[in-house]
Amino acid sequence: MTEHQHLVADLGRKARAAFAVVSQASSAQKAEALRLAAARLRANQQLILDANAADMTAGRERGLSDAMLDRLMIDAPRLESIAAAVEKVSVLEDPVGQVIDRTEQPNGLVMERIRVPLGVIGIVYESRPNVTADAAALGLRSGNAVILRGGSEAISSNKAIHEAMQDGVIAAGLPGDAMQLVQTTDRQAVGAMLKAVEFIDIIIPRGGKSLVARVQEEARVPVLAHLDGICHTYVDQAADQDKAMVIAVNAKMRRTGICGAMETLLIDQDYPAPGPLLRALIDAGCEVRGDDAVMELDPRTVAADAEDWNTEYLAPILSVRMVDGVEEALDHIAVHGSHHTDVIVTEDDAAAQRFIRAADSAIVMHNTSSQFADGGEFGLGAEIGISTGRLHARGPVALEGLTTYKWVVRGTGQVRP
Template sequence: MSELRQQIERARAGLPALLELDAGARSTLISRMGESLVRDQAEILRANQADLQRAEAAGLSAAMVDRLRLDEDRLHGLAIALRLVAELPDPLRDDAELRIREDGLRLRQVRAPLGVIAMIYESRPNVTADAAALCLRAGNACVLRGGKEARESNLAIAASLQSVLRDAGLPSELISVLDDPDRSLLNELLRLDDLIDLVIPRGGEALIRFVAEHSRIPVIKHYKGVCHLYVDAEADLDQALSLLVDGKAQRPGVCNALECLLVDRAIAADFLPRVGQRMAELEVKIRASADALPWLPQAEPNDEWGVEYLDRVLAIRLVDGLNAALDHIAHYGSHHTEVICTRNADKAARFVRQVDASAVAVNASSRFNDGGELGLGAEIGISTTKLHAYGPMGLDSLTCRKWVIEGQGHIRHR
């Protein structure tokens, strides 16, 4: 038996002890994990600094280094996110309607954990804490396989969280960390369908496609975040510029950042020069369609759409009205987040109806498609496929429903 298989078996073996905890005890466990991150912040930040030094030496882009970076504020924000997870309603609550048949048989559905969830992710060490907290609060064990660029940070965060498990008399293997980046071990992990119930990959498109193609285990997919902002002819242009700046430049390396701006041709002369000036101030490079270049002298010509840059790069295309914008998004979108800026309520309603994305925003930033912002406390990932979740996955998405049938010796066949 391989060492990896033994490790996952230990994670699964810890589930009965976790499921003996009631909702209050699981909530307290997650609250204490948030406290432990603050308590252990010096060690965690030292580990993160080592990762950052290696990342910069390896020539990672500024946006990717930013995804990797932890500081005191981000770590405290992570602790707050865990506290919010602890305060959410119990995901294993019995909230289904009770049905009583004529023969007295009682039927109901209850929420149940998925089991063992494997997270395979890159760069962002906050995923280690978010994933562990969400999985445990919902009664699941987690197997965490982070990227080599965040190895020290991930291990330090996991060690802090595991100490809380041990203090509570629970197996530390409920948070199981795989710190060997060997791709052959990842292949082995993806074949353990008798031990792992769900795989959630988070990272670049290449990683997610690799996992989806090689896994025997169900996979939640999020290939990329190609998010668009469509500025309608009836938009408030000051508002549109604000949405663009927040969506593109605040944190360009995250999946809900804007990658493409679609502008109604009727307002190009008024809007594009303002866009060009503001993007230059924010050091955002522009790649624009040929018909937009007269108003964007600093832009490079662009004929490639549907690209996730994850950097200070913005694609801009002129479109002839809402129909053309919808066609572009249908062809090049990634089912992540799509935004319309308009003062026309009918156009906004049509955009919401027709756009197929996990989140559609009207006069609001793409950056709101985030578990914390949507009231989920934190998220384990954003699904851009529709089974078994669509959009940010919080606590409820980490459960399923099972039937409970209660009788008094009832038999079906008499």
């Protein structure tokens, strides 16, 4: 074994032992652990802010972008938001033990599917120190043990947040090893986690495209992730013009750097007001890259090339195309989409239903902004990420997404003939 394999194996053994305890803990005990963890975050405010200041100084010296520094920064209000989010998870309904369905066979056997924790979850993430708290809280509330590996740029912040939360968990009588942090910033530790099938049950990456691509390419452990957020909004010919304008501007410009931001706008060629729609976007500060028909509508647009339709900009840039109805919009999404979030704006119920049925996306929306693609907005509390795959969990992954199920069969002495 290499040094990093030994490290991950040690973390994994401790996590397995902790999982045996937290998976059987009562809902009340897990909730109390998270309330105490939130209290420790508040009590340790100055330690956490000092640690974050060190990360910020190092980040500036490394030349991190303003956007990266903003994601990294913690001040007193942000720390309070982190603590409040942990408290919010503590009051969410505990999924462990929920009966998904129940049937009784003709021979009297009663068969139930019951939610159980996934096990040991490895979470690999970048930049945002709040993920340390969110992931640890969601993992514990759902009865799992987590091994956290944050980005090197946030190592001091992550250590301070992790230590505070771990203290709260221990104070509640649960094992601190239920939430462990990889203390090294060496990238080889990530590689060891991705291959630790004996110790880790699932890996969840949360970060940029290069991180997620690496995890998906190298992992032998099952992965729950999304690679791109190439989200589309299709404005149908029967769209309400006021709704279309407000939705499109919000979907692109509210926050351009999140995975739910619109990256491509598709406009029906029979929609009566495409010009004002483009003007509203450009006036809001968005660069519009369009096809020939779009470029004729506003001289401030620029030509889109083939790669634009496959690009997650995460910036105030938008690709726009005119299409011949809902079917061509669906065809475009099928070729260029990433199965994340796609939207139709229309007052035609038949067109809306056709789009909803046919769009092969984790989240499909009608007459609203793709910026709602967020676990908190879905009423799920903190989210650990958005899954665009087909297996296990899809869309915002929160408590329920961190469980699986087992069958429980109850009899009264039946034997199989």
